[in-house]
Amino acid sequence: MEGMSGPYIVRGSVSLPEAELNWRFSRSSGPGGQHVNTSDSQVELRFDLAKTEALPEVWKARALERLAGRLVDGVIVVRASEHRSQWRNRETAAVRLAALLAEATAPPPKPRRATRIPRGINERRLREKKQRSDTKRGRSGRDWS
Secondary structure, rough: OOOOOEEEEEEEEEEEEEEEEEEEOOOOOOOOOOHHHEEEEEEEEEEEOOOOOOOOOHHHHHHHHOOOOEEOOOOOOOOEOOOOOOHHHHHHHHHHHHHHHHHOOOOOOOOOOOOOOOOHHHHHHHHHHHHHHHHHHOHHHHHOO
């Protein structure tokens, strides 16, 4: 693929191998005049997530679980047709796929540790609320006569 700016890095030193990317091109709808009727500028990029050797097993399992709704027989499909140029649509689709896989393979967030608010802080907050309430109550005009 001459002119392509790959390899597309998922995260760290892991990248998408060009051999495992399956490209399909078709006519794109939208603006373009007469040119749009003759060029296959829409890009469909397929990546077989279930059979890939490019991702570590832990990442692959995580991605298969998180992207289960988007997968068809273990294959993830990304389409791009925003640009009039097929080359730019290819770039967009590949970058989108890499970003999708980076997000899907990210480690789960650390569980939150429950903490207690110290009693002194809570009492001070309630005391300040009471003071503020008294200040505002003192402003009302019902005592004026």
